[in-house]
Amino acid sequence: MSDQITVGVGAGAKYLGVDQVVDLGPLHPSAHGAYRLRLTVSGADPVITEATPLVGHLHRGAEKLFEVRDYRQVLTLANRHDWLAAFCNELAVALAVERMTGMDVPLRAQWLRALLCELNRLMAHMVFLTPLAPAAAQHREAIQSVMEEASGGRIHFMFNRIGGLREDVPAGWTDRVRHALSTVDVDALAIDEGRLAGLGVLSREAALAHGVTGPIGRASGVDFDLRRDDPLPAYRELDVRPVVRTEGDALARVRCLLDEARQSIRLATDCLAKLPSGPVNVRLPKAVKAPEGSVYTWVEAPLGTSGVHLSSRGEKTPWRLKLRTPSFNNVQALSALLPGTRVRDLPQVLGSFAVVVGDIDK
Template sequence: MSEQITVGVGAGAQYLGVDRVIDLGPLHPSAHGAYRLRLTVTPDLVITAAEPLVGHLHRGAEKLFEVRDYRQVLTLANRHDWLSAFCNELAVALAVERMTGMDVPARAQWLRALLCELNRLMAHMVFLTPLSPNAAMYREGVQSLMEEASGGRIHFMFNRIGGLREDVPAGWTARVAEFLSTVDVGALEVDFSRLEGLGVLPLDDALAYGVTGPIGRASGVDFDLRRDDPLPAYKSLSFTPVVRTEGDAAARVRCLLDEARLSVALATQCLQELPSGPVNVRLPKAIKAPEGSVYTRVEAPLGTSGVHLSSRGEKTPWRLKLRTPSFNNVQALSALLPGTAVDDLPAVLSSFAVIVGDIDK
């Protein structure tokens, strides 16, 4: 075993000739939160081991859920992944609706699917912007539409138990259709030459770590809840999930681009199928889920977002456990970073989309 020494970033030349253990972070700029990477680096500046260290942003959200009623829970549920806010709300609303046997109106079901796809498009454009600055234009366009519909720019709080808080404004669907017609994902130029072959995540490792979403599908994980466990509206939509097998940084970015195209197509289909009618049901003063437990999940922009709700028949959850995609996905850095040159580390991390609040929920 070679000699190792632990140093900080920017250590001097006196440590050349031995492996170094470098604490990179806690990172914040462009990382959507604070986390650390503990890297073992050879004298030739090649990473031989990587350990993600999380816990810097922990806010105890799951304990806060236990002292809030189900309406209040929804206001917190969108905050752990602030780029997937609508999908996060939806996962919690679905759990309560399933526990209570509530029937959600058809228009609300279709609007939920439409807003999920707009949310996905917005999130992917955020991660693509450092690689292709023109993506910021599309991100701003779709975020303005989400803000117009919900009144919130980041934390939408538009879902409610039994549907949506209210219907979308008059003329909104026409503005969405007009915007979607202008989105040209093919015009987003990404320099793939510096991403090819870097940071390969094999399929077996992706499965072992429970990696989902575009990162998993870039490694051949053929799993997409919109097809495999669809919400009612998705059952009527025809599409094939984007799956690649290379598993490298280029494949992950190509998955984001291809899924952005898919979201445009699915949102357009939702607009064409959108029925008229109510968007919510009349609720009692206090919502009480019956005693028991249920697990619901949705395909959030970064992967499977699940909710395990346990109830004792009260107006607050006894336990509300979140299964967040970034928590599993970030562990895969241990498998894909070894063998990467330090000079290539920024390119690899730019392809690896995580939200730290989704880890330290």
């Protein structure tokens, strides 16, 4: 930090009237990774006047790793840059290869994908809500257990494959999912809404300018949800109603997470009711090759739009595979919403603003 703004301590402290630059990070206690938030603060009761997110402290190199692996191996890595959206990220890559090859995915696999996406979304939202409502951790564990049972993986599911899913879900699994969903009581989560109202306001214009999507964007009036606006086949038969608010403050963001958790429970229940029988994958050749060309696919991940731009030269490995990750865009919006926030309110504002650092560094 530079330039002291006070002399003395406690009641005897005296404000000198100069700004102070504070670096939050690059090590942050709530993130599995490092990003740095540079704040300029001013005043006796310090208020943030400028905020600059500084990213790239840990470059994972995921996109370059994709280019030296065949498409089946890519799927084992595609879930790691955002470990709270693992299934959705796998799906985005699988969709890109399937569209390039013109592959028809079995109907049961399409419905299971939608179901698992909603379970993944519900699980992620419970994680983001846990600092504000500790009881959310128990709900997350209930959903995590059925995801683990289906895929065999607790964090990195690796359950999608090109042409569907790796295998069908175990016998009796759908009944256990129904039970797990019945235990998630979103209304019982005790959140002190009075501490969040009016803090960290992100305007709709600023959200659009920074490309903010997902619940953070919808809390600021950005009415965009790929489950409705560019739905996968199963979602076309589901009643997806995006939760959109206009306040753009910390409370609106938390309420969006809560309402979307309720909707994910409803959508997952509908998927269970509509789940058809049949195969969950197609027979693949020994080496999967995408034809020469390019394609862009996207899915509605828990934090927003997760996109994949795949370019192929007709080989069994991608020539280029670029990621559009929601956290990378969303974190830039901190520069727009933090100015005017008191430093003592910073924990509540950052607690309402969910990002995953691996999704930023990718």
